[in-house]
Amino acid sequence: MLxxxxxxxxxxxxxxxxxxxxDFVNKKPSAFFTICVLAIKGRENDRALANVVRAVMRRKLFKKSATDTPELKGGSTTQEVKRYFYRKASHIEFKLYSVTLDKKRVYTQLAMDKGRIYNYIARLALERVNFTDAAVRVIMTVDKSKSRRGIFEFNDYVITQIKACLDPLVPLDIFHMNSLESPNLQAVDMFAWGIFRKYEKEDLEWFNVFKARVCSDRVYLS
Structure with a gap:
């Protein structure tokens, strides 16, 4: 829509x-950490993808596979449902940009500042997005998982980084939402999980389904 x-x-x-x-000695954290950005141009495409997510959740196929989670999630949604979702979304234009952190290569001192790591990896993923197009507004929605201070620090850091790539006349808004409130956050959750599994478990089953949409897939500190 123009x-x-x-x-x-x-x-x-x-x-x-x-x-x-x-803590790789006393606990069992993941070896990798992935941030994925899903980019959609135009309100029509944005609404179309959200409608696909809603339609999939209404299907008996999803209801039979769902456990206690009333949403699409990379880790709990079955491969069958994921494939069905992707088929339904195949006509919609969107792109994926990701950065995966090899955590075992992070310096011990830096590992203590998780907020700083998260913000930096997010920036690396966002810097591959093409902001030079004639967008009249950029609206970013982030899964709400941070404290109030963490949200402020993320917004401040990301806005500073992205505005260097944006036309000064193009507004940038950032919203932190629960994925239950945002169908398209559920979509990016599934894609992020697929990319993460590629590195964490060398599992390409879901990644291979959507890999044509991935414009940037980098490993940091490899």
């Missing part, structure tokens, strides 16, 4: 998979 001087709204959805635990 707005203003003819540009398209740019919608970004950001989620992670894995954890930022670093």
């Amino acid at each position: 707005f203003g001087h003819g540009g398209l709204m740019l919608y970004l959805y950001l989620d992670e998979s894995g954890d930022l635990g670093f």
